[in-house]
Amino acid sequence: MSDKVLLDYGSGGKASQRLIGELFLKNFDNPELRRMNDGAVLSLPGKIAVSTDTFTVDPIFFPGGDIGRLSVHGTVNDVAMMGAVPRYLTCGFLIEEGLPMELLTSVVESLGAAAREAGVWVVTGDTKVVPKGAADKLFINTTGIGEVIVDPAPAGDRATAGDAILISGTLGDHGLAILSTRQGLAFETPVLSDCASLNHAIEALLRGLPDVHVLRDPTRGGLATTLNEIAIASNVTCEIVEDLIPVRPEVRGGCSLLGLDPLYLANEGKFICIVPEAQAEAALTIMRADPLCTGATRIGTVMAPEKAGQTGRVVLKTGLGGKRLLGMLEGEQLPRIC
Amino acid sequence: MSLEILDQFHDPALCRSVLDRLCATLTGPLRFMEVCGTHTVAIFRSGLRSLLPKEIVHLSGPGCPVCVTHEAEINAFLDLAEKPGVIIATFGDLMRVPGSRGRTLKAAQADGARVSVVYSPPDAIKLAAENPDAKVVFLGVGFETTAPGVAASLMMAKAQGVSNYRVLSFHKLVPPALEALLADADPAPGQGIDAFIMPGHVSAIIGVEPYRVVGERYGKAAAVAGFEPLDILQALLFLAECQRDGTPKVANLYRRVVRDEGNAKARAVMAQAFTSADALWRGIGLIPGSGLEIAPEFAAFDAKRDFAIEIKDCPPLPGCKCGEVLKGRLAPNLCPLFGKACTPAKPVGPCMVSTEGSCAAYYKYQVD
Numbered sequence: 001m002s003d004k005v006l007l008d009y010g011s012g013g014k015a016s017q018r019l020i021g022e023l024f025l026k027n028f029d030n031p032e033l034r035r036m037n038d039g040a041v042l043s044l045p046g047k048i049a050v051s052t053d054t055f056t057v058d059p060i061f062f063p064g065g066d067i068g069r070l071s072v073h074g075t076v077n078d079v080a081m082m083g084a085v086p087r088y089l090t091c092g093f094l095i096e097e098g099l100p101m102e103l104l105t106s107v108v109e110s111l112g113a114a115a116r117e118a119g120v121w122v123v124t125g126d127t128k129v130v131p132k133g134a135a136d137k138l139f140i141n142t143t144g145i146g147e148v149i150v151d152p153a154p155a156g157d158r159a160t161a162g163d164a165i166l167i168s169g170t171l172g173d174h175g176l177a178i179l180s181t182r183q184g185l186a187f188e189t190p191v192l193s194d195c196a197s198l199n200h201a202i203e204a205l206l207r208g209l210p211d212v213h214v215l216r217d218p219t220r221g222g223l224a225t226t227l228n229e230i231a232i233a234s235n236v237t238c239e240i241v242e243d244l245i246p247v248r249p250e251v252r253g254g255c256s257l258l259g260l261d262p263l264y265l266a267n268e269g270k271f272i273c274i275v276p277e278a279q280a281e282a283a284l285t286i287m288r289a290d291p292l293c294t295g296a297t298r299i300g301t302v303m304a305p306e307k308a309g310q311t312g313r314v315v316l317k318t319g320l321g322g323k324r325l326l327g328m329l330e331g332e333q334l335p336r337i338c
Numbered sequence: 339m340s341l342e343i344l345d346q347f348h349d350p351a352l353c354r355s356v357l358d359r360l361c362a363t364l365t366g367p368l369r370f371m372e373v374c375g376t377h378t379v380a381i382f383r384s385g386l387r388s389l390l391p392k393e394i395v396h397l398s399g400p401g402c403p404v405c406v407t408h409e410a411e412i413n414a415f416l417d418l419a420e421k422p423g424v425i426i427a428t429f430g431d432l433m434r435v436p437g438s439r440g441r442t443l444k445a446a447q448a449d450g451a452r453v454s455v456v457y458s459p460p461d462a463i464k465l466a467a468e469n470p471d472a473k474v475v476f477l478g479v480g481f482e483t484t485a486p487g488v489a490a491s492l493m494m495a496k497a498q499g500v501s502n503y504r505v506l507s508f509h510k511l512v513p514p515a516l517e518a519l520l521a522d523a524d525p526a527p528g529q530g531i532d533a534f535i536m537p538g539h540v541s542a543i544i545g546v547e548p549y550r551v552v553g554e555r556y557g558k559a560a561a562v563a564g565f566e567p568l569d570i571l572q573a574l575l576f577l578a579e580c581q582r583d584g585t586p587k588v589a590n591l592y593r594r595v596v597r598d599e600g601n602a603k604a605r606a607v608m609a610q611a612f613t614s615a616d617a618l619w620r621g622i623g624l625i626p627g628s629g630l631e632i633a634p635e636f637a638a639f640d641a642k643r644d645f646a647i648e649i650k651d652c653p654p655l656p657g658c659k660c661g662e663v664l665k666g667r668l669a670p671n672l673c674p675l676f677g678k679a680c681t682p683a684k685p686v687g688p689c690m691v692s693t694e695g696s697c698a699a700y701y702k703y704q705v706d
Contacts, residue, residue, distance in 0.1 A: 183457065315705060320353050320567055322385020324703040330682050331434065331444075 010129030027112030064192030068111035083153030084146030175265025196269030231312030240300030347566030374537030375402030375694025398696030459491030489611035545600025
């Protein structure tokens with residue numbers, strides 16, 4: 001193969017076949033993909049959960065991960081949050097002509113390794129190469145398919161007054177790792193992305209606890225945005241306590257330098273878990289047994305709305321003991337003037 | 339300064355003890371204004387506002403740089419962004435600020451305008467050096483805090499011969515605005531401002547001297563304060579003591595950052611690159627001597643001269659009470675547009691536009 005990705009590689013001809021054989025099949029190998037059909041034929045018992053996500057990240061390789069890993073983690077996590085065990089992935093690559101083959105190879109190897117760790121098969125895929133400038137280096141779409149293992153499954157509208165709000169670990173790591181790399185900032189303690197597949201932790205939790213009300217990964221928009229989505233869907237007030245929210249000191253420091261709020265930064269390896277009060281301790285014990293969730297902790301409580309007809313909202317109890325709203329962002333966080 | 343030291347400035351027990359002393363000192367209502375938008379946000383974000391006794395009335399002043407940038411100035415830079423061969427370099431705050439016809443820099447960017455968010459003016463010079471085919475215009479919005487850095491960038495561009503670097507200076511000065519606010523005829527008794535918390539960052543440049551007039555001529559107490567909850571509480575305690583004792587003092591309570599004499603070097607840089615000029619403040623109007631124009635020595639880098647930009651006053655937005663809010667005459671939630679026609683997603687007036695605007699802070703953080 002040439003040292004750069006050429007338009008030929010997306011043509012469907014011999015060049016495409018070489019790319020599939022020498023790169024994709026080699027790294028994603030499994031019996032279903034090996035059949036080299038146009039699609040995959042799958043069967044799962046019971047209800048299935050499906051989720052799709054498209055990944056664009058700048059830079060493609062960032063501290064703690066890369067777009068390949070992220071494409072697996074992101075979709076595997078979304079499927080897991082539906083109360084499911086992820087089994088299969090589809091994978092579409094949109095590549096800008098001229099991308100170094102070495103870079104594509106690293107991304108594909110990384111994606112393959114992440115899929116094996118998560119225990120999912122990449123069963124079908126697609127490659128398109130677009131002319132230089134028509135896309136920025138590399139975009140990846142993955143769709144995940146999983147087997148729902150609980151009924152009723154956790155859902156955003158099931159938060160109930162009295163429930164405990166738990167988080168699986170520190171917040172803001174991924175967002176700050178990306179933003180500081182983009183700004184060319186280096187911190188004394190390097191900040192790594194937390195990107196990881198959470199499906200094993202989620203499966204243990206679902207099998208150990210019959211009634212998890214809500215599972216959600218606070219990706220884009222961070223904890224604040226995701227909790228608001230839950231509060232609105234469930235029509236409740238989520239009250240969280242600032243001092244209980246785990247944020248690494250280096251992330252806190254970096255955020256204060258850049259004028260950002262860690263509660264709005266993306267996470268790629270954390271989940272919010274809302275369970276009945278009586279199950280909070282049991283849930284934390286199960287979560288902490290997973291190496292990705294050793295820092296799991298309770299951050300707040302679900303309350304009934306204070307006034308009739310009030311839409312769901314998130315209230316933050318500050319370190320001083322005061323209260324304020326924790327709203328949704330209008331758009332992305334931007335650096336400020338002073 | 340290490341973050342551990344800063345931790346003490348939001349220690350709950352320390353804050354509680356100052357709050358208790360504050361409550362014991364109050365002899366009646368204390369209506370205070372914080373001039374700076376960063377203080378506004380700090381008061382809301384820390385939850386301090388929900389803890390203050392009801393005698394303390396919190397008013398937000400004209401100290402959010404984005405808020406006071408005039409509609410005509412916003413339209414000027416939006417027009418500029420649409421010009422071919424221009425790259426706009428800006429701090430992030432200005433990206434979403436709406437001009438007339440709902441235009442924003444963000445929307446202009448989507449339409450193909452070249453807009454780059456930078457962290458500092460030197461980044462904009464770098465951008466200019468990398469794009470010799472275009473003129474890179476840095477949007478100079480901000481107070482005395484931002485102006486010295488922009489002034490230094492003009493000198494840097496001149497020294498390095500970066501001939502395609504421009505600055506569009508809409509800088510504003512705090513003391514003339516403060517004086518205009520104080521000189522404005524006093525409103526009904528009990529509706530005025532009793533005391534001020536002065537901006538921490540601006541004071542680091544200008545020092546304490548420019549505030550003396552607040553106590554001496556207008557009989558109001560003022561404290562320069564930092565941005566942590568304990569800083570703000572200590573400032574409020576000082577203001578309450580002044581009120582109780584009938585001594586309108588002006589004090590610097592932010593000595594870990596602000597020297598009484600300010601930063602003479604930064605002021606010298608400003609004085610070299612800028613000359614003072616009249617400026618339009620959104621919601622307030624023309625304030626004599628409250629703006630900064632680029633000095634003739636740096637005329638080659640002046641976007642106003644290069645693109646023949648003239649800023650003319652235009653009628654205020656119908657129904658918008660931002661002028662009253664910025665002067666401390668009206669609480670944001672009492673404006674008839676607040677939360678209805680005017681929200682952070684669709685701001686009508688300047689105070690709802692910026693994250694540091696008092697209306698936006700009220701909308702975003704106020705629980706009740």
